[in-house]
Amino acid sequence: MKANMTTSTSRVWLVLLIGLLLFGCVGPPQKLTPADMSITKPEASSVVVVHSRTGNTALMGHLISEEMNSDFIRLDVPEGSQDSVLSVPNRNEDMEITPQKIDLSEYELVFLGSPIWFMHPTAFIYSFIKSNDLTSKKVVLFYAYGGGLAEKAIEEWKGLVRQSGGTVIDVIGIDCSDFETDEALQSEVNVMIERKKSIWMSDENQ
Numbered sequence: 001m002k003a004n005m006t007t008s009t010s011r012v013w014l015v016l017l018i019g020l021l022l023f024g025c026v027g028p029p030q031k032l033t034p035a036d037m038s039i040t041k042p043e044a045s046s047v048v049v050v051h052s053r054t055g056n057t058a059l060m061g062h063l064i065s066e067e068m069n070s071d072f073i074r075l076d077v078p079e080g081s082q083d084s085v086l087s088v089p090n091r092n093e094d095m096e097i098t099p100q101k102i103d104l105s106e107y108e109l110v111f112l113g114s115p116i117w118f119m120h121p122t123a124f125i126y127s128f129i130k131s132n133d134l135t136s137k138k139v140v141l142f143y144a145y146g147g148g149l150a151e152k153a154i155e156e157w158k159g160l161v162r163q164s165g166g167t168v169i170d171v172i173g174i175d176c177s178d179f180e181t182d183e184a185l186q187s188e189v190n191v192m193i194e195r196k197k198s199i200w201m202s203d204e205n206q
């Protein structure tokens with residue numbers, strides 16, 4: 001039953017995407033200031049790295065960072081690269097992002113977040129993973145989407161993390177179309193984090 005629902009939601013998304021492609025544009029990306037891009041926490045042993053266009057995935061990242069006392073980095077992307085559906089890069093394209101590479105030596109746990117575009121995570125988070133050495137890092141993947149995800153999308157994402165040396169210990173996703181306000185989304189994400197926190201901190205995941 002659940003599988004059927006996922007397939008039909010994916011079909012709806014496919015039709016929507018074709019519509020978006022025909023009309024060529026989506027709403028504008030969030031306007032950001034330097035303060036939105038990076039937050040440093042005292043004694044952080046984890047970091048959140050997130051790509052987000054309209055702020056949903058960044059909101060998830062912020063809440064994780066608050067609860068886990070993680071440093072927070074929002075990836076900056078090349079000008080114009082996410083202005084319209086026609087300008088967004090294929091997920092396998094190598095993209096210049098800022099920062100491209102970070103010093104991960106202080107972190108045991110790395111949270112990597114992306115919205116879902118064309119049924120997959122974006123080229124920006126993929127480029128970050130490909131540019132960084134995740135050897136011996138525990139990794140939690142998180143994503144925001146509208147209900148349409150390719151069947152193998154998460155496996156592909158995990159595979160990239162593995163190729164960079166990391167171990168994915170958990171994956172969380174939020175269907176933002178289920179929430180009418182940021183507050184409702186926020187409280188669902190907080191419930192999710194509360195439920196997952198002990199798994200993320202467990203020594204068994206070394």
Ligand SMILES: Cc1cc2nc3c(=O)[nH]c(=O)nc-3n(C[C@H](O)[C@H](O)[C@H](O)COP(=O)(O)O)c2cc1C
Nearest residue numbers: 052053054055056057115117118119145146147148
């Ligand atoms: C170019 C583009 C393609 C998208 N493709 C999908 C998709 O395939 N499946 C889906 O569920 N949502 C899709 N979405 C919706 C986003 O995943 C959703 O709005 C998400 O919450 C955006 O996260 P953000 O606010 O962090 O950018 C797409 C959005 C854009 C802009």
